[in-house]
Amino acid sequence: MILDLFSAKPDHPLADAKELRRAIAELPLDNAYKAVDEVLGWLESLQVPEGFKPEHLFQTVRQLEEAAQPHLRRLARDYLHSPRLSKTEEKRLWMVNASFWDLLSRLYGLCIESYRRKDKGADALKPHLPLIFCRLILAFGTQLKWREYHYGPVDGGLWQRLGTAYLLAEAEGVAGKSLLLYPGHANPTTATQEYTKILMFHASSMDSLLPLEIELAERVIVYCLSQFLFTPQATPQSVYWIDPTQPSPPVRLAREPQASPHLRFFAPGAAQQTLDELIRSVERGSLPADLNLGGQYSARVLLPVLQHLAMYWAPNPPLREHQRHRVKSLLTVVNGFDNAFRVFTGGQEPEGATESWIAENVSLGGFGAHVPNLRGDWLRIGALLAMQPEGGNNWLLGVVRRYGRDSDTEAAVGIQTLARQAIAVELRPRGASSYSLAEKVSGMLLRDGMEEGEVRVVVPPATFDPKENLECVVDGQHLLLTPMDLQESGSDYEIARYRELRSEG
Template sequence: MFDKVAKLGGLFAQGSHGHPLADPRELRRIVAELPKDNAFKALDEIAGWLESLLASDGIPADRVYEAAQQLDEAAQPLLKRLTREYLHTPRLPRNEEKRLWSINCGFWTLAAAVYERCLPEADDKGRAPESAKWLLPALSARLISAYGARLKWEQFHYGPSHNDVWRGLGQALLLAEQAGVAGKPVAIPGGGGSTSPQQEYVKAMVFQAASMDSLLPLEIELAERLIAHFLSGFIFSANGEHDSVYWVDLAQSQPPLRMARMPNVAVPTQRFFKPGNAHGAMLELLGSLERGGDVPAEINLGGQYYGKTLVPVLRHLTAYLAPVPPQRRHDRHRVKHRMSVLNGLINAFVVFSKEFGGRPAGLQMESWVVDNVSRGGFGAVLSDIPAEWLKIGALVAMQPEGGDNWLLGVVRRYHRESDKEARVGIEALARQAFSVELKPRTASSYAAVAGIPSLILQDGNEAGEVRVVLPPASFDLRESLEYPAGDRLQQLVPVALVEQTADYELARYRLG
């Protein structure tokens, strides 16, 4: 997980007195001497010390907790810096993306394991009643928060999901409830103020309910922060009501489930969740931002963002965290069929141009197995995950095995079942399209102007309009485009930009 995890377990076989982190003075020195100018090296050292806490026996829970807490707090600014680099670096190389992801996800996995190690002793009131009294609320909150952070980083990679996270989350909350401290306010690093074990659990539960597998990593980060802001409006209780939307069993290793799958038997460890006032508050903010309003200063997003950046995230949250979550618009039909897949506008331009035949030579094609179809698109299974390009919003051209027609689609959902297998949901943009080089209508020397390689979509359009896929930064609401159509020039008058990504734009044009 880290390059230089210290192999310290054998050094501390004597028990707590042999471990440097059990000595408060030595602990302070170790934390103070962490590298200040190299986040990777500092986090590598922190990981080594956390590993050593897991490998050493005999250290009392309060000493393990104190050491883990100080290492955790020392790591926070470093993790924040690397997270910012992960989320905001355009076209991050695959190996660097994997390195940043492994460091962050690895840290939270280790932190959760160390905090979890403290739980049995902290809850043993007969053995250490005083330490348990002050230790358990903060310990439970930090443990649940660490598991929640791990869930988020797993979602950045779209899985695979591990149900052991929900076992750990449930165990921590149950112990806090049994001790009567589940709602006790505590402060944890990065928590943005006071929180509690129950609040951290509800945040993780709402995050899971929000179905993030159709959002990009930055949108997932913003969604989590918006959930934290509106957290007090969600309702979490031990009693299922007629308008409860999700339920979970704290004693089971399973994520929250929609109430469409009711529990077979009522047990005391079941908890229920509904949006409450949070849904209305999110809708109100969405309406304000859609009207051009500013992002309220009290919402901590970890940085400055324009309202238009939050609009798609809020639309997603208000849909999936609604009193009635979205239902599938089109019926699925089970199939088993192979598709040849090409990614990106350039490859799609080639195959829809018809100049190179039905299957142009030299293009690197993927082979996907489509296992369900609907009027809106396809679901596919990938046995070999593409290394670089597969992501939410990726443009794909698809050709059914044995056919000669190409379809155009966009990856809307992505979930990794394992390191080798993934499932994707593809929205069908068009079943008929053609390639064209568009030119600005106002060009003074038409022949000398370079054309814009584009795709004109021929189905699924409004009357008198076409949708056009363009290269990035090509759409201009003030500029009409045109292309040769037989013996005349067909004019396209801009109507609206429908979708914008780093790889392409989808826009509506009126036929002039």
């Protein structure tokens, strides 16, 4: 009994190997959210690991993380593939994932701190340092990815903690140590590669992609990972740079940064050629066998992602098509196809559906705007908007192309103007017997920027048929619209291109 009083064995239930195995075995197999939540609870209990030897803490955290992996993958699939998640469900899934990776990084960080303090027994961590650093950097990167799914904000502290972890891996001489990150993985990685992956992820401008597109972009980055260049000095091929000691993300190498021993430079390198070959393969209808996208995706889904990456991996950054001018002006905004159609018919704005945003810059191509009060869950990349500038009586039609949260209640958006004038019409298939209610489809004709005799038409989803002509009446004249191609699809609309001909009725 007296010996028990002075025992170094911790009171934590997971200190016993049998209890740890039991806790993992009892994770529910049919409820991924509950399984991850239970692992989170165990990880939270380890934040003050009294009595745990450093290696024992690492092994406990490692096993809990590995047990959570299949459930985390299931939750990520639910988040990315479930159609129109409610705001509550979206927030619930986002929060449990973001919390998991944040807490995991803190615990692996505790292991590194213990080793560097030379705590009693911490020398046993030395052979595990390559894995600890890799998983720590991966945890920071996955936090960043989930924040990008949510379009931010990303605080500078995350970049600084990530950079510090990488520099410590270098200092310990393990940054280039190759290893398998998880049991069952086929491709080895290093701490340097994991860090480079995160840098290239940020440099690829994810704020103009949908969450699923962000996931696909990251998987393509992983596929090209070994081909990126990462150097301590600038080279003729360098495109971006970062100071890992600073709370700042990487930036384009527009000019030489102030000298510092911590500066790192990186570039797509040979990955540009690999990406070009990948684009050609997708256009031919094939994919490399070793490209793991986590599922089967059509060229229509994948090609825009690859083309986006090609633009941002190019030696020269994409240039703005139109010059921006700073302004400060209110915008009245309504969202969605139905509301936009209503205002373009000349009707009143739907009650309770209007929002007031602040236009901060304007160009021929669109607006940059500040959203001071996020409402509902509709705002996302690809959302259709009708906008009325302060003092004007005309409405503009646009689509959200960039989206970044400044906080939980505020955001910045980039809006592409589709048309400065849209014509609301009622469409029917050519040859239908009458303009009966069952046959009518609402649409908006856009002539801005079109070739003579062509028009874009915004219609509800699943309306466009490449074999079906449409008719409408504009200013008393019958028009015949013959389909050319479908240009874009959103959650509640399609934009298709048609040839516009006068119909004989």
